[in-house]
Amino acid sequence: MSHPLLQPIVAPSILSADFANLAKECQQVLEAGADWLHVDIMDGNFVDNLTIGPPVVKSLRKHIPSAYFDCHLMVKDPFKWVKVFSQAGASGYTFHLEAVEPNPNNWSKTSPRVTSLCEDIRYHGMKVGISIKPDTPWQALESYISADLVDVVLIMTVQPGFGGQKFIPETVSKVASLRKRFPKLNIEVDGGIAPDTIQQVAKAGANIAVAGSAIFGSDDRQRVISILKETLKASN
16 A cells, blocks of 8 residues: 555656657647656667657757656666756656666665766756666665665566557566555556556556556547546555
Protein backbone atom coordinates (compact mmCIF):
# COMPACT_ATOMS: atom_id res chain seq x y z
CA MET A 1 0.00 0.00 0.00
CA SER A 2 1.46 3.37 -0.95
CA HIS A 3 1.60 6.52 1.13
CA PRO A 4 -1.53 8.74 1.01
CA LEU A 5 0.54 11.76 0.01
CA LEU A 6 1.64 10.06 -3.21
CA GLN A 7 -0.33 11.28 -6.18
CA PRO A 8 -1.48 8.98 -8.99
CA ILE A 9 0.29 10.33 -12.08
CA VAL A 10 -0.21 9.44 -15.75
CA ALA A 11 2.71 10.39 -18.00
CA PRO A 12 2.12 9.80 -21.73
CA SER A 13 5.32 8.89 -23.57
CA ILE A 14 5.64 11.37 -26.41
CA LEU A 15 7.75 8.84 -28.32
CA SER A 16 4.38 7.49 -29.56
CA ALA A 17 3.03 10.91 -30.57
CA ASP A 18 2.84 12.34 -34.09
CA PHE A 19 6.17 14.16 -34.30
CA ALA A 20 4.92 16.38 -37.12
CA ASN A 21 2.37 17.82 -34.65
CA LEU A 22 4.26 17.28 -31.41
CA ALA A 23 3.31 20.41 -29.43
CA LYS A 24 -0.36 19.99 -30.38
CA GLU A 25 -0.30 16.30 -29.41
CA CYS A 26 1.30 17.11 -26.05
CA GLN A 27 -1.26 19.83 -25.36
CA GLN A 28 -4.12 17.47 -26.24
CA VAL A 29 -3.08 14.73 -23.80
CA LEU A 30 -2.59 17.28 -21.02
CA GLU A 31 -6.08 18.63 -21.70
CA ALA A 32 -7.32 15.02 -21.66
CA GLY A 33 -6.12 14.63 -18.07
CA ALA A 34 -2.45 13.63 -18.30
CA ASP A 35 -0.22 14.92 -15.48
CA TRP A 36 3.30 14.75 -16.93
CA LEU A 37 4.86 14.41 -20.37
CA HIS A 38 7.37 11.55 -20.51
CA VAL A 39 10.25 12.30 -22.85
CA ASP A 40 12.38 9.34 -23.99
CA ILE A 41 15.91 10.44 -24.87
CA MET A 42 17.99 7.70 -26.52
CA ASP A 43 21.49 8.10 -27.90
CA GLY A 44 21.77 5.03 -30.15
CA ASN A 45 24.54 3.86 -27.84
CA PHE A 46 23.13 2.84 -24.46
CA VAL A 47 20.12 1.49 -26.38
CA ASP A 48 19.71 0.62 -30.06
CA ASN A 49 17.50 3.55 -30.90
CA LEU A 50 17.97 7.26 -31.55
CA THR A 51 15.22 9.66 -30.60
CA ILE A 52 15.21 13.32 -29.55
CA GLY A 53 17.37 15.72 -27.59
CA PRO A 54 17.42 19.06 -25.75
CA PRO A 55 16.24 21.22 -28.71
CA VAL A 56 12.89 19.41 -28.75
CA VAL A 57 12.43 19.85 -25.00
CA LYS A 58 13.37 23.53 -25.31
CA SER A 59 10.88 24.02 -28.13
CA LEU A 60 8.07 22.24 -26.29
CA ARG A 61 8.77 24.27 -23.15
CA LYS A 62 8.07 27.46 -25.12
CA HIS A 63 4.73 26.10 -26.32
CA ILE A 64 3.68 24.48 -23.03
CA PRO A 65 5.37 26.52 -20.27
CA SER A 66 3.59 24.89 -17.33
CA ALA A 67 4.12 21.22 -18.30
CA TYR A 68 6.16 18.78 -16.24
CA PHE A 69 8.73 17.28 -18.61
CA ASP A 70 9.71 13.89 -17.24
CA CYS A 71 12.95 13.28 -19.16
CA HIS A 72 14.17 9.67 -19.29
CA LEU A 73 17.80 9.55 -20.37
CA MET A 74 18.69 6.24 -22.01
CA VAL A 75 22.20 7.44 -22.79
CA LYS A 76 25.72 6.15 -22.27
CA ASP A 77 26.97 9.26 -20.43
CA PRO A 78 24.20 10.84 -18.32
CA PHE A 79 26.70 13.22 -16.64
CA LYS A 80 27.17 15.01 -19.96
CA TRP A 81 23.56 16.13 -20.39
CA VAL A 82 22.50 17.44 -16.97
CA LYS A 83 23.18 21.14 -17.53
CA VAL A 84 21.95 21.03 -21.13
CA PHE A 85 18.59 19.52 -20.23
CA SER A 86 18.20 21.86 -17.28
CA GLN A 87 18.69 24.81 -19.62
CA ALA A 88 16.27 23.27 -22.12
CA GLY A 89 13.54 23.18 -19.48
CA ALA A 90 13.46 19.60 -18.20
CA SER A 91 11.53 19.16 -14.93
CA GLY A 92 12.80 15.71 -14.02
CA TYR A 93 16.01 13.97 -15.10
CA THR A 94 15.96 10.18 -14.88
CA PHE A 95 19.14 8.28 -15.70
CA HIS A 96 19.86 4.56 -15.90
CA LEU A 97 21.81 3.08 -13.04
CA GLU A 98 23.39 0.65 -15.51
CA ALA A 99 24.88 3.57 -17.48
CA VAL A 100 26.84 4.75 -14.43
CA GLU A 101 27.60 1.50 -12.61
CA PRO A 102 27.36 -1.34 -15.15
CA ASN A 103 27.52 -4.29 -12.73
CA PRO A 104 24.34 -4.50 -10.61
CA ASN A 105 25.54 -7.51 -8.63
CA ASN A 106 28.27 -5.48 -6.91
CA TRP A 107 26.05 -2.69 -5.60
CA SER A 108 26.09 -3.31 -1.88
CA LYS A 109 27.20 0.27 -1.17
CA THR A 110 26.48 3.66 -2.66
CA SER A 111 28.60 4.53 -5.66
CA PRO A 112 30.31 7.96 -5.47
CA ARG A 113 29.60 8.42 -9.18
CA VAL A 114 25.87 7.85 -8.77
CA THR A 115 25.78 10.08 -5.68
CA SER A 116 27.60 12.85 -7.57
CA LEU A 117 25.20 12.61 -10.51
CA CYS A 118 22.12 12.80 -8.26
CA GLU A 119 23.54 15.86 -6.52
CA ASP A 120 24.35 17.53 -9.84
CA ILE A 121 20.80 16.99 -11.12
CA ARG A 122 19.35 18.62 -7.99
CA TYR A 123 21.89 21.44 -8.19
CA HIS A 124 20.56 22.18 -11.67
CA GLY A 125 16.99 22.42 -10.39
CA MET A 126 15.56 19.12 -11.59
CA LYS A 127 13.96 16.17 -9.81
CA VAL A 128 16.22 13.10 -9.62
CA GLY A 129 15.07 9.84 -11.13
CA ILE A 130 16.95 6.54 -11.33
CA SER A 131 15.80 3.82 -13.69
CA ILE A 132 16.68 0.13 -13.84
CA LYS A 133 16.28 -2.41 -16.63
CA PRO A 134 14.16 -5.56 -16.18
CA ASP A 135 17.22 -7.68 -15.30
CA THR A 136 18.61 -5.34 -12.62
CA PRO A 137 17.57 -6.20 -9.03
CA TRP A 138 15.61 -3.58 -7.10
CA GLN A 139 18.16 -3.80 -4.27
CA ALA A 140 20.59 -1.89 -6.52
CA LEU A 141 18.50 1.22 -5.81
CA GLU A 142 18.18 0.74 -2.07
CA SER A 143 21.19 2.70 -0.81
CA TYR A 144 20.42 5.76 -2.96
CA ILE A 145 16.79 5.91 -1.85
CA SER A 146 17.84 5.49 1.79
CA ALA A 147 20.32 8.36 1.37
CA ASP A 148 17.47 10.60 0.12
CA LEU A 149 19.19 11.14 -3.23
CA VAL A 150 16.21 10.10 -5.34
CA ASP A 151 12.81 11.68 -6.00
CA VAL A 152 11.43 8.90 -8.20
CA VAL A 153 12.50 5.43 -9.30
CA LEU A 154 11.57 4.19 -12.74
CA ILE A 155 11.09 0.46 -13.11
CA MET A 156 11.32 -0.62 -16.73
CA THR A 157 8.64 -3.21 -17.48
CA VAL A 158 10.14 -3.83 -20.95
CA GLN A 159 13.71 -3.68 -22.25
CA PRO A 160 14.48 0.01 -22.91
CA GLY A 161 14.90 1.17 -26.48
CA PHE A 162 11.65 0.93 -28.39
CA GLY A 163 8.01 1.75 -27.80
CA GLY A 164 5.15 -0.69 -28.29
CA GLN A 165 6.79 -3.66 -26.55
CA LYS A 166 5.02 -6.35 -24.58
CA PHE A 167 4.82 -5.92 -20.81
CA ILE A 168 7.12 -8.24 -18.77
CA PRO A 169 5.05 -9.55 -15.80
CA GLU A 170 8.13 -10.62 -13.81
CA THR A 171 9.04 -6.96 -13.23
CA VAL A 172 5.98 -6.44 -10.99
CA SER A 173 7.64 -8.08 -7.97
CA LYS A 174 10.29 -5.33 -7.99
CA VAL A 175 7.57 -2.70 -7.65
CA ALA A 176 6.01 -4.60 -4.74
CA SER A 177 9.35 -5.01 -2.96
CA LEU A 178 10.22 -1.33 -3.34
CA ARG A 179 6.80 -0.23 -2.10
CA LYS A 180 7.07 -2.46 0.96
CA ARG A 181 10.57 -1.17 1.74
CA PHE A 182 9.84 2.50 0.93
CA PRO A 183 6.18 3.41 1.56
CA LYS A 184 6.65 7.09 0.65
CA LEU A 185 8.61 6.57 -2.58
CA ASN A 186 7.39 7.71 -5.99
CA ILE A 187 7.50 4.55 -8.10
CA GLU A 188 7.12 4.92 -11.86
CA VAL A 189 6.59 2.09 -14.36
CA ASP A 190 7.31 2.25 -18.08
CA GLY A 191 6.80 -0.28 -20.86
CA GLY A 192 3.71 -2.02 -22.17
CA ILE A 193 1.50 -0.11 -19.72
CA ALA A 194 -2.12 -0.06 -20.88
CA PRO A 195 -5.62 -0.53 -19.42
CA ASP A 196 -5.10 -4.31 -19.43
CA THR A 197 -1.75 -4.23 -17.56
CA ILE A 198 -2.14 -1.24 -15.22
CA GLN A 199 -3.94 -3.27 -12.55
CA GLN A 200 -0.88 -5.45 -11.90
CA VAL A 201 1.56 -2.60 -11.33
CA ALA A 202 -0.95 -0.45 -9.46
CA LYS A 203 -1.74 -3.26 -7.00
CA ALA A 204 2.01 -3.75 -6.51
CA GLY A 205 2.34 -0.11 -5.47
CA ALA A 206 3.27 1.96 -8.53
CA ASN A 207 1.83 5.47 -8.46
CA ILE A 208 3.23 6.84 -11.75
CA ALA A 209 2.36 5.19 -15.06
CA VAL A 210 4.07 5.88 -18.37
CA ALA A 211 2.04 4.85 -21.42
CA GLY A 212 2.82 5.57 -25.04
CA SER A 213 0.98 3.69 -27.75
CA ALA A 214 -1.92 2.88 -25.39
CA ILE A 215 -2.67 6.62 -25.15
CA PHE A 216 -1.49 8.14 -28.42
CA GLY A 217 -2.79 5.19 -30.44
CA SER A 218 -6.27 5.41 -28.95
CA ASP A 219 -9.32 7.05 -30.51
CA ASP A 220 -10.36 8.09 -27.01
CA ARG A 221 -7.24 9.28 -25.21
CA GLN A 222 -9.20 10.84 -22.38
CA ARG A 223 -10.84 7.51 -21.58
CA VAL A 224 -7.49 5.64 -21.52
CA ILE A 225 -5.88 8.28 -19.30
CA SER A 226 -8.90 8.16 -16.98
CA ILE A 227 -8.74 4.35 -16.68
CA LEU A 228 -5.03 4.45 -15.88
CA LYS A 229 -5.41 7.19 -13.31
CA GLU A 230 -8.47 5.70 -11.63
CA THR A 231 -6.76 2.30 -11.35
CA LEU A 232 -3.68 3.90 -9.77
CA LYS A 233 -5.89 5.86 -7.38
CA ALA A 234 -8.00 2.84 -6.39
CA SER A 235 -4.99 0.64 -5.73
CA ASN A 236 -3.01 3.22 -3.77
